[in-house]
Amino acid sequence: MSDPAANLSPLADTVQVLAFDIFGTVVDWHGSIVRELQALVPDVDADAFATAWRAGYAPAMAAVMRGEQPWTLIDALHRQILETLLPRFGLAHLHEAARAHLNRVWHRLQPWPDSVAGLGQLKQRFIVVSLSNGNLDLLTRMAKRAGLPWDAVLSAEVFRAYKPDPATYLGVARTFDVPPDAVMLVAAHHDDLAGARACGLRTAYIERPLEFGAARPKDVSPRAENDLHAASLTDLARQLGASGPDAATGAPWNT
Known part of the structure; x- marks a missing residue:
């Protein structure tokens, strides 16, 4: 043995x-976001949306680190990025409750x-x-x-x-x-x-x-x-x- x-x-x-x-x-951020977004708005390209949301992460943090904006929590940075994505993906009509729920998908990522x-x-x-x-x-x-x-x-x-x-x-x-x-x-x-x-x-x-x-x-x-x-x-x-x-x-x- x-x-x-x-x-x-x-x-x-x-x-x-x-x-x-x-x-x-x-945790699987991409798969988790894709699944939730497909359930919320089935017609959107959830794969491209998840990828674009994550792509905004590093530049948003870099702006904070360069002093271009004050210390900001990731929840707030995620929301800033989300607001830029919604019109790009035809989702500008989403109301505030739906936007807030979607932004909290990062709290619900699956392991x-x-x-x-x-x-x-x-x-x-x-x-x-x-x-x-x-x-x-x-x-x-x-x-x-x-x-x-x-x-x-x-x-x-x-x-x-x-x-x-x-x-x-x-x-x-x-x-x-x-x-x-x-x-x-x-x-x-x-x-x-x-x-x-x-x-x-x-x-x-x-x-x-x-x-x-x-x-x-x-x-x-x-x-x-x-x-x-x-x-x-x-x-x-x-x-x-x-x-x-x-x-x-x-x-x-x-x-």
Whole structure:
């Protein structure tokens, strides 16, 4: 019988905190928005709408970071982007209640099939926290609805800085009073991981080939600069020794 402990990453014994990117890594933003929009307005091109909404995300945050507008929560930025999209997609007729409900779709994003189980396994051995540009209200309501078992909800709102500002990554280490290399960022985006790595954090890439929908598959090939590469959060739990009954103590187990 093989010894599962022999296949563990050495980081299993040095990392204490796993900080997770959320949109695309833990939850399926594209599929969730497409499903809700199709139910609300069946005739719209929901795939193109979801893609365009997300495309406005980085430029909106950049405007805040450049000081062109004051600190703004992601909920408000999402609404600003939404208001520009509605006329483009023939939806200018939507009334305020429908617009507000649609904007809160970001609170209702569905987890990927492996996310809840993977987080539950990882939580046996590590502190698991969100580290998202999403605001606290959004992340908390999303977690409660989706059953995401965070030990803590951290957000750009806490640090008043959007990723990849070092204040976000280093803020996690300060929050838990650990050195940066005791924190691992888990994300499906290489730019996010690069920002974390520049601050001394460990990094794990998660494959989400369908983040942008089936029509736009992502290249999820491994990159040498990341410490770990996993097909899913349950795969990451396996690599970090958090998928067995004795994961809380780090003791080996048999399968």
